[in-house]
Structure formats: C-alpha cells, structure tokens
Amino acid sequence: MKKLIEEAIxxxxxxxxxxxxxxxxxxLPNGVTIVSFSKVSVGFATGGSDRAPKxxxxxxxxxxxxxxxxxxxxxxxxxxxxxxxxxxxxKQPDTYAPKPNPIDRAIDGAQSLMDRAPDLIARIKDAxxxxxxxxxxxxxxxxxxxxxPETAE
Numbered sequence: 629m630k631k632l633i634e635e636a637i638x639x640x641x642x643x644x645x646x647x648x649x650x651x652x653x654x655x656l657p658n659g660v661t662i663v664s665f666s667k668v669s670v671g672f673a674t675g676g677s678d679r680a681p682k683x684x685x686x687x688x689x690x691x692x693x694x695x696x697x698x699x700x701x702x703x704x705x706x707x708x709x710x711x712x713x714x715x716x717x718x719k720q721p722d723t724y725a726p727k728p729n730p731i732d733r734a735i736d737g738a739q740s741l742m743d744r745a746p747d748l749i750a751r752i753k754d755a756x757x758x759x760x761x762x763x764x765x766x767x768x769x770x771x772x773x774x775x776x777p778e779t780a781e
Contacts, residue, residue: 636695659709669698
C-alpha cells in the first residue's frame with residue numbers, strides 16, 4: 629500500500645510543480661515580459677484490503693490508488709519594458725479588453741450613421757411633407773363672400 633501511495637505522489641509531483649502554478653517568464657522582442665499563473669487542483673484516493681484466504685495461509689492483498697489533476701489558467705502578469713506591471717485576469721475580460729481607439733470610435737459612429745441614414749431621410753421627408761400640408765390651407769386666400777351690387781339712389 630505504501631508503494632502505491634508513493635508512486636501516485638511522485639506522478640502528481642512531476643506534473644504539479646511550481647512552474648505549473650507560476651509559468652516560466654516569456655520575454656518578447658519589444659522588452660515586454662509575460663508570466664502566466666494558474667490554479668492547480670489535486671485529488672488523490674487510495675484503498676485496499678488484506679484478508680486471509682480460506683484455502684491458504686498467505687494473506688491476500690487487493691488495493692488501488694488514483695490521482696487526478698486539474699490545471700485552470702487564471703491570468704497573466706505583463707511587465708512592460710519600463711517596469712510597469714499589469715494584471716490580465718481571465719475571469720475579468722474588462723482587464724484585458726483593448727481600450728477603444730478614438731479613430732475606431734469615429735469610424736464606428738460614421739458607420740452607424742450610414743446604416744441609419746435611410747431611416748433618418750424618410751423621417752425628415754415625412755416631417756417636411758406634414759409641414760407643407762399644414763401650411764397649404766393657410767397660404768390659400770379665403771374666398772370672399774359675394775355681395776349684391778350696390779344700387780345708387
């Protein structure tokens with residue numbers, strides 16, 4: 629039983645070392661260094677039984693062991709060439725989403741305006757035609773009632 633446990637622990641140790649939790653630093657050509665970090669979960673179980681057989685005097689042993697490892701990436705530490713450290717948390721996408729570029733925002737706004745242009749033009753036409761309809765009765769002079777010719781006395 630002891631040998632089973634020792635072998636399982638050796639297997640776990642070979643996979644879950646410190647470099648699994650804190651990754652090896654990777655330095656990019658521009659001087660930025662990236663270090664990954666992860667969560668390592670380990671599960672381990674073992675069991676066995678000794679019992680005396682009915683036919684012989686030698687004890688029988690039955691046993692087994694098992695181990696499981698789960699490695700979950702959590703994020704990255706990014707160290708700029710100037711020494712500024714930034715945490716990129718994979719559970720919080722806002723921490724690593726690119727900041728909007730003003731030019732991209734202007735292009736997106738113009739594209740949005742272009743997409744809505746037909747609808748806006750139709751609304752403006754409707755508003756102008758309604759104004760014309762409202763003004764049309766006011767612009768035509770009212771008919772004067774006919775009066776009887778005056779007679780001279």
